[in-house]
Amino acid sequence: MTDQYPLNHELAPPQANGELVFDDPWQMRVFGLARTLCEQGCFSWDDFRSELILAIGRWQGALDRSPWSYFDHFLDALLQVLSDKQMINEEELASRLAEYINRSHGHDH
Amino acid sequence: MSERSPQSIRAEALEALLIEKGFLKAEDVDDVIARYSERVGPLNGAQVVARAWTDKRFRDDLLRDGSAAVSPYQFEGGQVEKLVVVANTPAIHNVVVCTLCSCYPWALLGLPPKWYKDPEYRSRIVREPRKVISEMGFEVAAGKSIKVWDSSAEIRYLVLPEPPENLLQYDENELPGLVSRDGMIGVAER
Structure with a gap:
């Protein structure tokens, strides 16, 4: 296999007994998004990792830190890379978010 | 219906945009997830x-x-x-x-x-x-x-x-x- 995920890296996602651990389905989805885009050549894993280091660093340096959640930082890093690569911009994401938040209750997938 | 976390809505919005823009397909993401679930452990x-x-x-x-x-x-x-x-x-x-x-x-x-x-x-x-x-x-x-x-x-x-x-x-x-x-x-x- 080529381009293996750096699972022994200190920035690797949470694992137990060698398997990835996801607390919530969206985390698995975001992990899948990042790996898919990377494998398709949209960005390099180093690009992503640099943003992840920065995102975690911001959390560490914050005075009122939220509880640790690896995938919160993972998602922040992914959004930053996508914004840097001009694949997604903040406005369109914000507008889509507003649409989803305001959609009628009872909607679910 | 349980209240969904803001992060899960963000993730959903992001995926929808990426698909609409043609950067990936939902099935590609499914495949990657399946591969990691199956391969990384063993x-x-x-x-x-x-x-x-x-x-x-x-x-x-x-x-x-x-x-x-x-x-x-x-x-x-x-x-x-x-x-x-x-x-x-x-x-x-x-x-x-x-x-x-x-x-x-x-x-x-x-x-x-x-x-x-x-x-x-x-x-x-x-x-x-x-x-x-x-x-x-x-x-x-x-x-x-x-x-x-x-x-x-x-x-x-x-x-x-x-x-x-x-x-x-x-x-x-x-x-x-x-x-x-x-x-x-x-x-x-x-």
Whole structure:
């Protein structure tokens, strides 16, 4: 296999007994998004990792830190890379978010 | 309906935008997730098997004392106090079960699959291994005998599948990709 995920890296996602651990389905989805885009050549894993280091660093340096959640930082890093690569911009994401938040209750997938 | 977390809505919005813009398809993401769920756990074991295929001395060490041979890898996940590796040969096919509970070499294979803990597998694989393995999609050659190894809290077994016939055609890095979790339990060829 080529381009293996750096699972022994200190920035690797949470694992137990060698398997990835996801607390919530969206985390698995975001992990899948990042790996898919990377494998398709949209960005390099180093690009992503640099943003992840920065995102975690911001959390560490914050005075009122939220509880640790690896995938919160993972998602922040992914959004930053996508914004840097001009694949997604903040406005369109914000507008889509507003649409989803305001959609009628009872909607679910 | 339970309230969804803001992060899950963000993730959903992001995926929808990426799909609409043609950067990826939902099925691509499904495939990647499936690959990691299936491969990453058993990858440790697959690396050990691949090395044993190409490194005769390591293979001998592994079969003599599995725990000692894998200890330099420092796999996390514990539970391989006493690892016994059993090699498939042209004459013998090995398969592993834990009839009492679901003892399993976690550090090498990740989390045990659901069926491994199933009472049906645990009882039937001992009585009619050939039939059970066949039902799981692999036909053990008629001339081969099947040896069933019963794990315990003290001893964990790992099957060393036979290498592919065209072993030399593969790049070393490709070999772990040929080894599946099921192959290392013994319910698949490799």
